Amino acid sequence: MKTILVVDDDRNLRRLYKSELEAEGYRILLAENGARAIDLVNDESPDLVVMDVRMPETDGLEAMARILRERSRTPVILNSAYSCYKDNFLTWAADGYIIKSADLVPLKEKIREVLCSRTAA
């Protein structure tokens, strides 16, 4: 079973993603900010991180940068309410960029795609 770490400062969204992604057959870890996410990546070595971008304290881009520096093989999908971060070159390092939507199909598809490509590699 693949483990996915979902990072989001919104409690309701964490709950939604957890239940929806567990239904897809993944084991879900949750973090409410970037710093906690980095700890969990180090402790639990998840197969994938779904990372919100705009969060208090350590934001998603900073957290992703640290994860990639320390554990370069952990894939990260950025999941943001903002499209403007797409223009930030840091986001190019991510494996995917999803605009948050109530329709979770694009996110689920992207997760499958990234996990598949990592398994193949």
Added chain:
Amino acid sequence: MDAHGSSQLGSAAASSERRIAELTILYEVSCALQKTVDEEKALRIILAGVTAGRGLGFNRAFVLLADSNEEWLEGRLAVGPASPEDAARIWREMREKHQTLEELLNSIDHSMDQEDFDINEIAFRLRIRLSDRENVLLKVMHSHQACLAHDGWIGYLGSRIEKQFLEILGTGSFALAPLYLADRDLGLLLADNAITKVPIELANLRTLQIFAQAASAAIENTRLYEELAAKVILREKTNLTLRESQDHLLRSVRLSTIGKMAALLAHEIRTPLVSIGGFARKMLRSTPLEDPRREEMQIIVSEVTHLERLVDEVLSFSRIAHPEYKPVDIASLIQSVIIALQDEIEKNAVKPIIDIESSLPLVEVDESQLRQALLNLVTNALDAMTGGGTLTIKACRDGSCIEIALSDTGIGICPENWDRLFSPFFTTKVTGTGLGLAVVSQVIHNHRGSLRFDSIPNRGTTFYIRLALHQEDAPVAPVPANVETSQETRI
């Protein structure tokens, strides 16, 4: 009284009479001059005063002035017959008309006739290079003293006038009066009796000098007036440009503030929408098909979808406040819009026709903004052609602009909606947000281009976008952009 005394008295009387006549002429000319601010008309009044039989009575008169580059002193205007034959005819006509000087002066508004044309042809050929320090006529001008030329000689200077000048003029005997102001020389007033060959009297020369002074003042006045008029126009233009720029700036600031607030709000709304819609979808999936609550859950899901789309559009609307211009290939841009909407085009059974001028130059636009505008227009066109149709996009160059015309064969726009078409949140569609055309309008406004449309109900609509090839050539946009009040509006 003896014969000698009587003749003295007679000559004194004649002299006073002449002085009175001269003063009358001068008075009449001054009055006429006061009524004009046009240099050419002022010159014609002066020349008419110099040549009219009831005036100084010279046969012909010429004004020579420095050109605008101060390179040449050249004939600017002349009055009088070009030849003795002309003279006989003109003077006969004048006698028959019994024109007084005032009548003659007042009739000066009339355009040039043939005799004016002939004499002015002579005037225009009279040219002296101002840098020619040895030129005797320039010496006269600089001397500020009127003088007579006899057979091509200026007696008091002991110099001969250039032969070519005399040939053009057709005589070597004339009176010269410098035109000058306190700080600079303007030119020469030249008068002769080339037709009647009557010798020029010294008394006439003095009067000519007074005329020349009046002429100098009039020329200066008209020039000052023109300068002032030009400055006033420039100032008005500057004020207008300034006001337009200020309006543009205020609008940008307002829009950018509204844009930032809208963006902030839209993002804040998006997160709870994901929760609401996400959980509603989850509940819908886990609710048995026969459960009546499914319908209500479905309402939540579709309303959230609608709100999410609204948020997207508000965000794209707020993003367009700050365009970044780069040279863009319009053909590729249009092609990319068609590709992006390929699925919808096929679904609606619409036939796209793209007709782009082959040698179209690159156009300075904000590519993402213009793409958004074209996407919105094509989406609208597709929505108007649910039963199929033809979508035509044409682009061609028109001088320093490019015009893009986008036509559909759809349902058209009702005339009662024309006024509000580009207003934000105006829509006729069931699921529309009313921002599509507002975005188009805003984008074209940002590019200081123009947007207009033709629409015939049940026949179709064509939108025309006009953009400057280079942004620096684009006019300063007038204020209104979103709230249009007519079918055809510059924005």
